[in-house]
Amino acid sequence: MEFDGRDVLKLSESEHNKLRGDRMAMIFQEPMTALNPAYTVGNQIEEVLRVHRSFDAAERRERTLKLLDEVRLPDPERLFNSYPHQLSGGQRQRIMIAMALALDPKLLIADEPTTALDVTTQKQILHLLKQLNAKHDAGIMFITHDFGVVAEIADRVVVMRHGQIVEQGTADEVLNNPQHPYTRALIDAVPRRAEDREMTISENPVVVDVQGLMKTFHTSGGMFKKSRTVAAVNDISFQVRRGETLGIVGESGSGKTTLVRCLMRLIDPDSGAINISGVDFASKTAAELRRHRKDIQIVFQDPYGSLNPRRTIGSQLIQGAINFGMPREEAWKRVYELLEIVQMPKYSVHRYPSQFSGGQRQRLCIARALVVNPKVLIADEAVSALDVSIQREVLKLINDIRDRLGLTVIFITHDLRVAAQICNEVLVMKHGEVVERGGVGRIFTNPQHEYTKALIAAQPGQGWEIPDMAEFAPQTLSGGHKVAEI
Structure with a gap:
């Protein structure tokens, strides 16, 4: 498992720790459980800088305020002294992104970062990640179960099931011409727009x-x-x-x-x-x-x-x-x-x-x-x-x-x-x-x-016309377990 030419499986724990947060960073699905409720968000972002850099207190504060502004958070001075519970879900997720970007990592892993967010907040986060990808020249590994999000953000796609890769290719290939039955089943499960049908008037009480x-x-x-x-x-x-x-x-x-x-x-x-x-x-x-x-x-x-x-x-x-x-x-x-x-x-x-x-x-x-x-x-x-x-x-x-x-x-x-x-x-x-x-x-x-x-x-994948999977034999998905990461 090579990163920057080094096999990370052969690194010691201390060598690993030098990479985490510095050269590679992660955004988790639930920011409220990833942030410490007892510390201000400014203090938690500064921690990355304290561990990996020798900045003084003024430099850390200046860098943190710049990061809060970069992820489009309003009033960075006020938010610097706020606690996680005082922020909305979208704002907490932006704090996580600011922490991940603190040291310009070369790899950003985003693990279901928009799953439970409102569609408008999700759109803002996806747009922000694309902008940061271009600005910081970082590779993004985006883990999701939603093909609409894939259509919005991905260049290449890997489809996994039961710990194995069942299909991979460019986003266009996988989204519009899926080859594996499991990929087709996932695409078929994406919620579709409603047809323009008349609403029936019920006679029920x-x-x-x-x-x-x-x-x-x-x-x-x-x-x-x-x-x-x-x-x-x-x-x-x-x-x-x-x-x-x-x-x-x-x-x-x-x-x-x-x-x-x-x-x-x-x-x-x-x-x-x-x-x-x-x-x-x-x-x-x-x-x-x-x-x-x-x-x-x-x-x-x-x-x-x-x-x-x-x-x-x-x-x-x-x-x-x-x-x-x-x-x-x-x-x-x-x-x-x-x-x-x-x-x-x-x-x-x-x-x-x-x-x-x-x-x-x-x-x-x-x-x-x-x-x-x-x-x-x-x-x-x-x-x-x-x-x-x-x-x-x-x-x-x-x-x-x-x-x-x-x-x-x-x-x-x-x-x-x-x-x-x-x-x-x-x-x-x-x-x-x-x-x-x-x-x-x-x-x-x-x-x-x-x-x-x-x-x-704001719904993801606006430019993607979901292919009709009716021509393919239906694929039964294993009951209830998390089986898809894209």
């Missing part, structure tokens, strides 16, 4: 009826900061019928999560009505709501963070049903029925969350949400961090469960392409307000609001 919902947050001021008032949810109204899926689309900070928390009464709205199957969730007390809470359940973005690592899957699946008065024997019967529905083996009940892949854990979280027979299922960014092949399977599973059980689904996402695969109608949110609403086909083909147009334009 309305299950979710939200009218004039308002939620405002107030932060008190201090000696060095002003008080703030933020309208996180501003006069939102919508209805969803039984058997339908409503998509709520927007970037971080648009108010999607606050809206969901109000719907479930995890927080109290300031005003408005939330009618779930004839029950006004907005006006009832916590005690009055308790027996109705099973009517609306949620699947979160991070399945590993949603499951207790110290308890078996079985004990976690039956807990909700038993809490609502279902006899234990009947609860176990319901659990086994749901494991079959979400296509997981029955012996899963004896295992722990760490023994499953990300896609499998998300299936188990869906089963846990369904065990109490809800009428409404909320999926809050439930597939944003999954590989495209596993993402496709989970989306199909949610669709199948909705049709089989007659559920009403509210699907929260920042990616319009994903919404197109599952939703009947879409609400586009910005700064707590609904700026556009309509059928998913119309939103894609004829967006009216400038913000919706910006979201569509």
